[in-house]
Amino acid sequence: MRKPGLSETRQRILQFIHDFADEHRYAPTVRDILKGCNLSSTAVVQHHLNVLDREGLIDRDPKVFRSIQLPNRRSIVHVPLLGTIAAGEPIPVPSSDTWRDEADDTIELTDEITQGKQVYALKVKGSSMIDALIDDGDTVLMQPTNSADNGDMVAVWLKDREEVTLKRLFQEHGRIRLQPANCQMSPIFVDPANVEIQGKVIGVIRQL
Amino acid sequence: MRKPGLSETRQRILQFIHDFADEHRYAPTVRDILKGCNLSSTAVVQHHLNVLDREGLIDRDPKVFRSIQLPNRRSIVHVPLLGTIAAGEPIPVPSSDTWRDEADDTIELTDEITQGKQVYALKVKGSSMIDALIDDGDTVLMQPTNSADNGDMVAVWLKDREEVTLKRLFQEHGRIRLQPANCQMSPIFVDPANVEIQGKVIGVIRQL
DNA sequence: TATAAAATGGAACACTTGTACTAAGAACAT
DNA sequence: ATGTTCTTAGTACAAGTGTTCCATTTTATA
Numbered sequence: 211m212r213k214p215g216l217s218e219t220r221q222r223i224l225q226f227i228h229d230f231a232d233e234h235r236y237a238p239t240v241r242d243i244l245k246g247c248n249l250s251s252t253a254v255v256q257h258h259l260n261v262l263d264r265e266g267l268i269d270r271d272p273k274v275f276r277s278i279q280l281p282n283r284r285s286i287v288h289v290p291l292l293g294t295i296a297a298g299e300p301i302p303v304p305s306s307d308t309w310r311d312e313a314d315d316t317i318e319l320t321d322e323i324t325q326g327k328q329v330y331a332l333k334v335k336g337s338s339m340i341d342a343l344i345d346d347g348d349t350v351l352m353q354p355t356n357s358a359d360n361g362d363m364v365a366v367w368l369k370d371r372e373e374v375t376l377k378r379l380f381q382e383h384g385r386i387r388l389q390p391a392n393c394q395m396s397p398i399f400v401d402p403a404n405v406e407i408q409g410k411v412i413g414v415i416r417q418l
Numbered sequence: 419m420r421k422p423g424l425s426e427t428r429q430r431i432l433q434f435i436h437d438f439a440d441e442h443r444y445a446p447t448v449r450d451i452l453k454g455c456n457l458s459s460t461a462v463v464q465h466h467l468n469v470l471d472r473e474g475l476i477d478r479d480p481k482v483f484r485s486i487q488l489p490n491r492r493s494i495v496h497v498p499l500l501g502t503i504a505a506g507e508p509i510p511v512p513s514s515d516t517w518r519d520e521a522d523d524t525i526e527l528t529d530e531i532t533q534g535k536q537v538y539a540l541k542v543k544g545s546s547m548i549d550a551l552i553d554d555g556d557t558v559l560m561q562p563t564n565s566a567d568n569g570d571m572v573a574v575w576l577k578d579r580e581e582v583t584l585k586r587l588f589q590e591h592g593r594i595r596l597q598p599a600n601c602q603m604s605p606i607f608v609d610p611a612n613v614e615i616q617g618k619v620i621g622v623i624r625q626l
Numbered sequence: 627t628a629t630a631a632a633a634t635g636g637a638a639c640a641c642t643t644g645t646a647c648t649a650a651g652a653a654c655a656t
Numbered sequence: 657a658t659g660t661t662c663t664t665a666g667t668a669c670a671a672g673t674g675t676t677c678c679a680t681t682t683t684a685t686a
Binding site (some may be wrong): 279325411412413 | 442531570599601623624
């Protein structure tokens with residue numbers, strides 16, 4: 211955590227900004243920092259803020275009060291919950307409409323979880339995804355796509371069986387191997403013409 | 419989303435506050451709202467803000483610029499990542515020290531995921547938790563406790579086998595039933611003296 | 627030790643932002 | 657119509673907040 215080459219005072223200022231923002235949900239002023247760090251002149255704070263700014267350790271918009279921000283700070287993203295995923299039915303695929311439709315449910319995650327990607331969420335219905343280590347009631351985070359790299363966990367629609375399944379996908383000379391996440395289970399092999407990739411799974415969330 | 423009994427203009431103001439905060443990471447001023455909502459006097463904004471405040475639809479600290487906040491907003495919590503969980507070793511149990519030790523890794527989640535509870539995180543090592551539908555590399559969210567209600571998913575240390583396992587726990591007249599999350603698998607029955615509850619699992623996160 | 631560089635103090639100043647006052651238009655019921 | 661209430665305008669002022677200047681002290685460097 212401690213950055214070398216950073217004076218004790220500036221370290222304290224950074225920490226204070228962090229804690230203050232955590233507590234109040236808005237950034238501290240120069241004078242807040244002054245009191246919070248036991249300094250005795252706004253000029254001192256000003257000086258350190260300038261240095262921190264120059265070194266990229268804080269962001270701030272001059273002309274905007276209370277605009278000090280710590281970079282690399284996680285932000286909250288609103289992930290639309292577009293419906294359910296079950297074995298017997300194709301998954302909802304987002305249109306440009308559904309992305310911004312505020313009327314639907316959303317779950318709020320940090321971008322650490324979504325990895326900064328544009329994702330949507332589906333609630334798992336039923337126990338058919340057990341072999342992907344996904345339980346009834348879990349939430350899966352999907353990235354819309356029609357293609358995938360080898361090894362990606364994808365939601366595929368198997369045309370002949372008329373069912374959707376979550377598996378790791380591998381292209382193998384003329385056929386496709388679908389490998390369950392549970393390593394104790396066997397893969398299935400299908401004809402490429404028989405599979406339709408509906409999205410890539412980038413995460414699973416289970417709340418108990 | 420749309421609150422009934424809320425004038426069109428005030429609705430727009432709420433929406434603007436939300437969007438502005440999302441974009442800038444700090445709250446709008448009266449004059450920001452003025453421009454953003456195509457109004458033409460600060461007094462109008464002021465008036466609507468007063469009404470919204472009175473109705474509890476916004477929070478703000480008079481005397482603090484840019485302090486307008488929307489209530490019910492998710493906030494980010496820093497969950498300490500205290501170590502790993504594997505079959506063969508007891509899990510790290512947090513002390514009051516480790517909670518605030520900033521040197522350790524943390525993951526940042528919304529309180530929607532942690533359900534507002536005080537939790538810590540463990541990284542799963544190995545495939546021994548497969549029957550709990552938990553894979554190698556998953557992150558489990560734990561709540562420290564020595565007791566549990568029937569049906570809770572807990573981390574228990576089995577003294578005779580010297581291993582930790584994640585199961586649903588049920589007290590049954592003189593014995594304890596440990597039920598795997600995977601319903602296809604059978605429960606095990608153990609002597610109460612043989613189990614030591616190390617924590618309650620309140621969530622699982624998998625990133626692919 | 628001598629010198630430069632960095633950090634600190636105190637205070638004034640300028641800009642940002644919230645608030646109050648007044649007046650006028652719009653909606654609405656009597 | 658008439659009055660009441662809600663909304664919109666324009667403006668001025670007060671308070672919060674960032675910035676600058678200069679002097680002083682402390683720390684680092686040769």
